[in-house]
Structure formats: C-alpha cells, structure tokens
C-alpha cells in the first residue's frame with residue numbers, strides 16, 4: 598500500500614581526530630585506528646522527509662536544499678551516495694525524498710563539514726528505519742548502524758555519533774573496536790571532558806588537494822607502513838594518557854600527530870602543502886605561550902591550514918585573552934570559533 602509521509606531531523610557535530618585516520622582501503626576502511634573529540638558548536642542540522650513515490654524508477658528521487666536554497670552540486674553527490682547504499686536501504690529507491698541541511702558554521706569557512714553532514718544524514722536514515730520497520734530499538738544498535746552508514750559517506754564521520762571521545766578501527770587495545778564503525782571511548786579522565794577547541798581560521802579557501810585524493814596518495818607513500826605502525830603505538834600511548842589524565846603526554850601526541858599528517862602530505866608523490874605561513878607563525882606563538890605560562894595549550898591540524906587549540910576549561914580565560922591579544926591578527930578576517938568537547942548528536 599501507500600506509505601504515509603514521515604521525516605526525521607538530527608543535529609550532529611563535527612569531530613577532530615587526535616590520532617589521525619589517513620589512508621584507506623576497500624569500502625572506506627581505515628589503514629589504522631583513530632581517536633577523536635566530538636565537537637559541539639560546529640554542527641549540521643539535517644531533515645530527511647519521505648513520501649509515497651508513484652513512479653518507482655531505478656534512480657533516487659531527491660530534492661535537496663542547502664541553507665534553504667536548492668543546491669544541484671551537493672544534490673548530485675548526495676544522490677550518488679544514497680544510490681550506493683540501496684542494498685542496505687532498498688526503501689531509498691521506493692520513496693520520494695526531500696533533504697534540507699544547514700551548518701552552524703559558514704560553508705566556506707575552511708571547516709570540513711563532511712563529518713557533521715554525513716553523520717546527521719546517517720542518523721536520520723536510522724530513525725526512518727526505526728519508524729518504518731520497528732528495528733534498531735536498542736540505542737547501542739542504533740548508533741552502531743548510524744556510525745556504519747556515516748562511515749560509507751565519509752570515513753571520519755563515523756566518529757561523530759558519540760559524545761566525548763570516539764575510537765574507529767581495529768585495535769587489540771579496546772574490546773569491540775571495529776573497522777566498520779566507531780565505538781564510544783569509556784575510560785576517559787574527567788579533565789578531558791572539559792577540553793576546549795579554539796578553531797583559528799587561517800584560510801577559508803578551498804583546499805588544493807581533497808582528502809579523498811590525499812587518502813589515495815598514501816597508497817604510493819614510501820612512509821605509509823611505518824606511519825600505520827606508528828599510529829598503533831600512538832593509540833596505545835593516547836589511551837593511557839586519556840585514562841590517567843596525563844595532559845602533557847596527550848598534548849605532545851596531539852601535536853606530533855598533526856605534524857605527521859602534514860609531513861605525509863609533503864612526502865607524497867606528487868608532494869603537496871596545505872599549511873600556510875600563518876599556520877607556522879601561530880604554532881610558534883602557541884609553543885612560546887606554553888613555555889612561558891606552563892598552561893597545557895596544544896595545537897592540532899586537520900587536512901587544511903586552520904589551527905585547532907586544545908586546552909582544559911580551567912585555563913579558558915587566560916587562553917582566550919592570549920588568542921585575542923596575539924593570535925586573531927593571523928586569522929583570516931580575525932575569525933576563530935570557540936568550540937569544546939560535545940555531548941554528541943541530538944534528535945530534533
């Protein structure tokens with residue numbers, strides 16, 4: 598019979614990897630395990646609405662609106678993704694879809710939105726599965742499936758469905774860890790739940806090399822095997838530091854991972870550089886501040902020039918004064934985003 602119309606809405610945050618996922622194989626499977634902070638203020642809100650489809654065709658029937666406007670470029674990508682998961686969700690072809698998405702941060706701010714947008718979409722699809730079939734009643738099963746679907750959209754997105762810290766990728770260190778979906782990290786010292794992430798926008802321009810191309814270049818990178826081994830050691834060290842609340846070890850590892858990610862890019866064939874002169878200036882200033890004050894202020898980088906500063910809430914005031922006094926002049930249009938470790942996605 599005719600399916601009654603329905604919809605699901607989720608707000609889902611971005612995340613920042615501490616140990617980075619860089620290199621993949623097969624269907625979005627990671628070459629090494631990764632661990633990330635789920636953020637709070639950098640999020641996507643997605644509404645997925647469905648109704649009866651008269652002319653069941655082979656393709657996906659989709660209307661897509663980004664920030665309230667029809668967006669054919671994004672719609673094409675989305676149709677392709679939905680078309681690639683019809684074996685998991687045959688109903689994608691049987692119904693007519695309208696998807697509306699908005700980000701809390703400007704699209705061209707240099708903040709990657711694939712983690713927040715793909716996790717929000719995956720959560721909506723799982724809610725619709727729940728609604729239509731009564732499956733996924735158990736929350737653990739629900740979020741595992743959402744993480745699995747998000748991974749197929751964008752690898753790092755699978756870590757965004759959990760509050761606090763999430764782990765993705767097989768490792769003997771944590772029971773239940775998988776390459777197919779992320780799991781929440783339970784044993785985390787209280788101090789890390791107070792962590793702030795100040796995102797300094799160095800450049801909001803498009804990246805010269807996409808992360809898809811970057812992952813592919815790892816296949817020919819002569820340092821790749823050593824890198825994957827190092828990432829496993831870093832996971833071990835990181836999990837220890839997270840358990841015991843060792844902020845110094847955590848911070849050293851955070852910075853080592855960020856610089857390794859960019860070193861791998863510079864050592865690819867062909868080589869490429871995504872950081873900018875201001876990225877390096879900011880790094881020097883952050884390290885000098887740490888030496889002078891003893892505050893645990895450390896940086897990370899994503900696959901781009903923007904700097905993420907991590908620090909516990911107890912030094913928030915001092916660090917924000919430092920950002921205003923000495924760092925904002927190196928940010929594009931003086932822009933930075935005050936984010937922090939978040940509570941995970943919410944259904945609206």
Ligand code: PMV
Pocket residue numbers: 613614616617618619631711751752753754808809812858899900
């Ligand atoms: O999710 P992707 O395929 O866009 O890869 C992103 C990888 C990094 O953001 C650079 C690191 C990570 O683990 O998030």
